[in-house]
Amino acid sequence: MTLEFEAVIGLEIHAELETRSKMFCACLVVDPTQSEPNIAVCPVCSGMPGVLPVINQRAVEYGLRVAIALDCEIASASIFARKNYFYPDLPKGYQISQYEEPLARNGRITILTSQGEKMIRIRRVHLEEDTGKLTHVNGEPILPVDGSASETGGYSLVDLNRAGVPLLEIVSEPDMHTAEEVRAYAMALRSLLRYLGVNSGDMQKGVMRIEPNVSIRPVGSQALGTRTEIKNLNSLRALERGVAFEIQRQSGVLRSGRSVTQETRGWNEALGETFAQRSKEDADDYRYFPEPDLPPLVVDTGWIQQIREALPELPNMRFHRFQIQYSLSSYDAGVLTEEMAVADYFEQAVRTSPHIPPKNIANWLTGDLFGLFNQTGTPFDPARLVPESLASLVGLVLAGEINQATAKTVLSEMFETGKSPQDIVQERGLRQVSDAGLIAGWVRQVLADHPDQVKGYLAGKETLSRWLFGQVMRLGKGQANPQVVQQELDRQLAEMKNSANL
Ligand code: ADP
Numbered sequence: 001m002t003l004e005f006e007a008v009i010g011l012e013i014h015a016e017l018e019t020r021s022k023m024f025c026a027c028l029v030v031d032p033t034q035s036e037p038n039i040a041v042c043p044v045c046s047g048m049p050g051v052l053p054v055i056n057q058r059a060v061e062y063g064l065r066v067a068i069a070l071d072c073e074i075a076s077a078s079i080f081a082r083k084n085y086f087y088p089d090l091p092k093g094y095q096i097s098q099y100e101e102p103l104a105r106n107g108r109i110t111i112l113t114s115q116g117e118k119m120i121r122i123r124r125v126h127l128e129e130d131t132g133k134l135t136h137v138n139g140e141p142i143l144p145v146d147g148s149a150s151e152t153g154g155y156s157l158v159d160l161n162r163a164g165v166p167l168l169e170i171v172s173e174p175d176m177h178t179a180e181e182v183r184a185y186a187m188a189l190r191s192l193l194r195y196l197g198v199n200s201g202d203m204q205k206g207v208m209r210i211e212p213n214v215s216i217r218p219v220g221s222q223a224l225g226t227r228t229e230i231k232n233l234n235s236l237r238a239l240e241r242g243v244a245f246e247i248q249r250q251s252g253v254l255r256s257g258r259s260v261t262q263e264t265r266g267w268n269e270a271l272g273e274t275f276a277q278r279s280k281e282d283a284d285d286y287r288y289f290p291e292p293d294l295p296p297l298v299v300d301t302g303w304i305q306q307i308r309e310a311l312p313e314l315p316n317m318r319f320h321r322f323q324i325q326y327s328l329s330s331y332d333a334g335v336l337t338e339e340m341a342v343a344d345y346f347e348q349a350v351r352t353s354p355h356i357p358p359k360n361i362a363n364w365l366t367g368d369l370f371g372l373f374n375q376t377g378t379p380f381d382p383a384r385l386v387p388e389s390l391a392s393l394v395g396l397v398l399a400g401e402i403n404q405a406t407a408k409t410v411l412s413e414m415f416e417t418g419k420s421p422q423d424i425v426q427e428r429g430l431r432q433v434s435d436a437g438l439i440a441g442w443v444r445q446v447l448a449d450h451p452d453q454v455k456g457y458l459a460g461k462e463t464l465s466r467w468l469f470g471q472v473m474r475l476g477k478g479q480a481n482p483q484v485v486q487q488e489l490d491r492q493l494a495e496m497k498n499s500a501n502l
């Protein structure tokens with residue numbers, strides 16, 4: 001008998017809140033990739049004795065934006081606590097974090113997978129501070145005398161720029177069952193954070209960090225199995241692969257009759273494997289107690305109301321509206337609404353050209369224009385090619401002024417130079433040729449120039465007509481209207497066939 005297993009997965013996500021200053025002091029939040037180490041540090045965030053933390057109101061507001069958008073119950077008073085542990089990147093010896101009384105609880109978010117939409121429950125959302133960053137520098141290896149490898153001269157560098165940066169922790173219920181759902185959840189949350197303007201979603205820079213908790217249980221069982229937690233996943237791809245690997249690994253462990261050990265596991269990108277890091281600590285190990293230097297965080301309903309009213313239209317609402325208002329598939333609507341700048345761009349393009357079917361604009365935007373941004377490795381930037389220009393390009397294609405192939409060339413040039421499609425078509429004489437007389441002449445010339453291929457076609461090699469078509473398009477420098485070429489070619493070939501049969 002083979003036992004069927006199902007995976008159960010819950011996620012903890014840490015998102016830095018991109019405020020101007022840190023969570024409990026006035027130090028600036030600096031870009032880790034752009035800054036010298038230890039330039040944004042003060043006595044508070046470096047843990048000097050005798051200093052007092054002060055709560056950053058903007059960080060609370062950002063946290064509330066997220067909590068409200070996740071449909072959470074907001075605590076009228078939440079409590080900061082000290083989570084005690086020693087580590088060189090934590091000079092205070094404790095992290096200030098919300099524990100028993102978090103900012104918000106019991107929310108939800110809708111995710112989209114190939115199975116459709118699904119609701120994932122949010123357990124809690126709380127505020128805390130980030131730690132510093134360590135860089136380990138390896139020393140010289142010592143030649144093993146007694147067989148034990150060792151090294152000397154190694155050291156670790158401490159950078160406290162990140163210490164005290166506001167962090168929002170968002171914890172889901174264990175409602176996910178596949179790697180695909182995990183990825184979809186991470187994408188939905190990332191998209192939401194970006195819409196809300198609180199986090200860039202840049203996983204490579206570490207501003208959004210995802211830790212999946214994975215367990216396995218026999219199908220039909222309600223009890224939760226023993227879980228592992230995977231750390232240091234710094235891309236959506238690593239997240240998806242890490243979860244898939246862990247599901248396989250744990251299933252194997254259970255099938256072999258052993259049991260899963262509760263532990264924290266790392267991710268080895270090169271090997272595509274998780275590996276045991278440390279056994280899981282319990283909450284008791286941290287000796288949590290309320291932070292004596294901070295009062296309860298009181299949030300009044302007026303403020304909540306104000307923040308709620310200022311929220312933008314959220315990705316999921318926009319996703320549904322796009323499908324209805326613009327008759328788009330759920331796939332298209334999903335791609336267009338994932339990023340607010342893209343959704344705005346699309347709507348702007350549609351607004352400037354009400355006669356163009358939105359679907360055509362969606363295709364050019366998410367296909368060719370996205371392709372150009374990808375090729376150049378630059379993020380989507382509306383200023384690079386204004387929505388009005390993209391709409392006019394699509395308009396030129398629909399009006400038959402240029403064909404698809406020419407339009408792609410024109411789009412690349414628009415992308416490079418910022419010129420309007422009309423100017424490019426004009427300057428380079430790219431207007432599509434639909435003149436039947438002219439095209440008939442080109443067809444006649446191609447047929448006359450390639451008697452062998454024509455003979456082959458008449459003898460039954462039908463595919464040669466595609467080749468002949470290509471020759472006519474070439475003769476017309478790619479500007480001939482393909483429909484007219486096809487018709488004319490078919491007509492002349494049919495004529496030849498008839499006279500050959502006579
Ligand atoms: P911590 O990891 O800090 O002890 P929690 O117990 O709150 O915190 O759980 C963290 C995450 O792990 C949550 O997203 C939760 O849904 C998920 N989780 C808890 N138990 C399991 C389990 N047995 N299998 C899968 N996920 C779990």
Ligand code: ZN
Pocket residue numbers: 022025026027040041042043044045046164
């Ligand atoms: Zn500081």
Ligand code: MG
Pocket residue numbers: 012229
């Ligand atoms: Mg955890």
